[in-house]
Amino acid sequence: MAERILIIEDEEKIARVLQLELEFEGYETGIAHTGTDGLILYREQQWDLLLLDIMLPGLNGLDVLKRIRATEFNTPVIMLTAKDDVEDKVTGLDLGANDYMTKPFEIDELLARIRAALRFKPQQQEFAKEQDEFFHEYKDLSIHEQTREVKRNGRSIDLTPREYELLLYLIKNPKQVLSREQILDAVWGYDYYGDTNVVDVYIRYIRQKVDKGSKQPLIQTVRGVGYVLKEQVNEA
Incomplete structure (x- = not known):
């Protein structure tokens, strides 16, 4: 060929x-x-x-x-x-x-x-x-685990350690609806006994950084369940 x-x-x-x-x-x-x-x-x-x-x-x-x-x-x-x-x-x-x-x-x-x-x-x-195995990508968002580099459309994104772990968990499970409990277990650990609202707070933090300046938000809310990393579907 x-x-x-x-x-x-x-x-x-x-x-x-x-x-x-x-x-x-x-x-x-x-x-x-x-x-x-x-x-x-x-x-x-x-x-x-x-x-x-x-x-x-x-x-x-x-x-x-x-x-x-x-x-x-x-x-x-x-x-x-x-x-x-x-x-x-x-x-x-x-x-x-x-x-x-x-x-x-x-x-x-x-x-x-x-x-x-x-x-x-x-x-x-x-x-x-x-x-x-260290590189994860969804649409124009990418994370390299070895370097901990996070980029969207070529733009570098600075995250705190907890924000990074949360976004890494989302990008490893794209298009999968993840409950707050699943996210807490994966990111905060099974021994975390705090308020599940902490997930909402951190989702808001990373949205401000990841979706900033982009026409297409990637982190979607599923009401009553949790969150999912996927493109937003515009309904006619």
Whole structure:
């Protein structure tokens, strides 16, 4: 099966040349001309590698890379830019880019770097498998247990230890309605004899942090029962 490469490049002529060269080499390709469209296409389909321009309308390439790396580390990303700017290179690599090329570039060199990045991908995937048990994700919310990093749509969220344990329990049980008693047992422990209202208080705390600035709240109340982590269904 042919490897699939997504080209996110606003200059249509350059994107078309890249597409023709890559398809001649046997790759399947997709093209997006804005950062937003590229991010949507990346999330909708499976890709083996991204060619990502920095200077893009809407979301620039660094913003796109940051959002991708907030939840996914396996897909190789090669950054493209017309500027020979060291700061951009450092920022891109720090955000998780695998390689960097400055325009104009020789297509043979780009193809060689693509082959190198794709050869390295199986090693990254093996490492990722070892880390999967520590990484939890629901929609655009993610938690990494080893680093205790909590992010939503690329935005870092600071939680207290108790808030973290509560959100971790919710994300480990997505779409499951959890009673206050279940939450108390899992987060506060079986020997907790306080008021179950403490769950409501902490749910309110993490809602303020997790759902802040998001159009789609993820922590839902089930009246008379408890809480569930799921997307809100808008009834007509």
